[in-house]
Amino acid sequence: MKTLYIDCTAGISGSRLIGALLDLKGEKADEFERRMSWLRRYGCAWAVSAGLNGGAGIEAKPVPSGCKTFGFAEIEALLDESKLLPETKERALSAFSALKTVGRGFCGDESGAPLLDACLVFEIVGALALLDTLQVDAVYSSPVNVGGRMGGSGQSAVSAPVSFFLKGMTVFAREGKHERTTLSGALLLKALSASTEPLPAGRLLAGGCGGVAPQGSAEALHVMVLEQNDEAALPYLTGKIVVMETNIDDMNPQDYQNLEERLFACGALDVFFTPILMKKLRPAVRLTCISRAADREKLGEIILRYSTTIGLRWSEVNRMTLERRLRKFESSFGPVSMKLSCWGGEIVRVTAEYEDLKRISQETGCPLDRLRPLVVSEFRQKEDL
Template identity: 35%
Template sequence: MKTLYLDCFSGISGNMFLAALLDLGLDRKEFLEKMETLRIPSGHHHHGEVHHDSGAGYEIHIKDTVRNGFSGIDLTVTSTEDHPHRGLMDVWDVIDKSGLSHNVKQKSKDAFKLLAEAEGKVHGLPPEKVHFHEVGAVDSIVDIVGAFVLMEMLEPDSVICSPLNVGSGTIRCAHGVLPVPAPATENLLIGMPVYSAGSPIERVTPTGALLVKMLASHFGTMPAGKVMGSGRGLGSRESDIPNFLRVTLLEETKEKDNAPSASKEEPFIRDVGILLETNIDDMNPQYYEPVMERLFSIGAMDVWLETIIMKKGRPAIRLCCLVSLSQEEQAAEIILKGTTTLGLRRSEVDRIKLRHHITPMETTFGLVRIKEAWWGNERLRANPEYEDLKRISKETGIPLNSLREEVLRQIEEMGHP
């Protein structure tokens, strides 16, 4: 089981993702040859500037370099266009006319559909009416399509992502100066664990958030396994945190040698979490919700409350929080500062999880993300993402339960996404 782990401690952008995968050792020549079949009609050109030799309308520059003491790959895309505002259909047309595989084309188109929906929510427009501004520029098209080309070359079985450092401050874009994360990025980040650290810059771009949404099956710390390789995609911004995306390719651990079938891969995933818990009998119940929300916002795997009876028959609450090792101190601080408790119990817990991944699926209501759970090669169930159903229910007025049943019916009709 080959797993790609994305460590987004300094955020993620499209070009950092491409650079990190190439630094992992993927064939640059093969990548560039595939990308030359993606030809992007340019907008206006500056007089006297030269096109890409292939006639693709852009150039991809891959450079081995050292930045702030760290070696890696710096990847940039240049073109001569004056930033035309492409629509979804324009981008789909460019993708369809390329010589790339059906799989790469379909995933790239699905990604731009998700992006159009995220942009559309910001401006109150349906996806087909959205003009992409920055994201419709040549470099963004190359970043998104290039990511699926490289993923097809790498063929990992799953992608796991760390919580995302989104950064802070403001960014100047087509609609003026806006706070980080930018509105479209914020829509794409729904359901993902995020935090903000380091100097105030935009660390997760719309393209970066989109790729994580499309590729990552779940979030957390690096899984157990044998390291097969690692790569660094260098960012261009100055930062107090080293500005690169680190990717690690792992061969996930097989069953122990003394197991009956040592060569057989386990049908589920094992990992370790930290359980923090405390008993509280003297706090206003209204204060639990904000504490729980803050714990989820840093990427807690789960947070829950249990009713208990303490000494002298006092009713009380046990607050429980399951986090990864890297989130432990942050979670402890949130609980100790946000509640009336004076201390926490801490224990390590072994977890057994089904392998699962999320696949966007086209339904009559638009694109819906489907979460599939697997036991080895057997698909146990497929469920539409709650956040997607909630959004569609709000837009259409269809009750959530009816909507879910209809989407499930469509999944069955199509086999599986």
């Protein structure tokens, strides 16, 4: 299993995470510039400078003449234009939508609608774009340093939004000259469903350091990609997931769709409903939600808030999966994301992204059952599979 480990001993911010990932990937500034150039049209400007021990550092600054703030509708348009994978677009949109839960944006327009600063937009989208190319299976974090922001009493204080997004993670406060963990850093940890775990044993594939800092200082962010030793030789991926279940016999059937959509929006891997008979032969439904361990609490809260149950059961189970790879393919019908499922180095299954096929079907009128095999056949011929 390919794992990303983020060392937050010095805290975390979006700009430092971008710098660390650039250093880890060995990506040069001009390569990153070309890949993210479309963001400049939205008023995001940035500069890449050398950091601690040669590590990369990123500063993201809105251009004075550009668009300095974004409404949520503009965020959706920005993500639609991007070349991010569908899963990453959904994760980015979820991160920005999560800001609504804290009750405010960075500022408001005349109508009071929340607006987001262009620097924050760049930090979130830039970091997720780099993670998009790593294709890791899990993200772990060290305990998070939240010190450095001084309150009115002269003591270290944590802003309410930062503490909200770090809920459930292990934190500590070690003060310094700068705010150790920023809103963008906390929001990214939440978007990545990072869990606070010790550094797992595994084969180190790459490491990176981000954040401009004086020589010998401890303000940089360190990241590592590992392949866990006991799984490196396996032709499939293994890991642990959480299975949550509850039996419901008194809920309006129309409300199940709303519940399902909320669970998927917050990171559920799968949600399904099974008809059952309860005591006294009452017809009922068993709700099953499968998730990552880090998402158990927030998904459990959704089940308890948005269904009629008053309790649920959960267990952690092992799983094995085929390795999945994603590729962009320019078919004769238009761009399509292709999913490749592999057993070791052997490609055993090729599927086309449903949302891309749906879009093409709506544009061309070609039925999905005819379109799907045509796109897959074109891809196989081009890739000689």
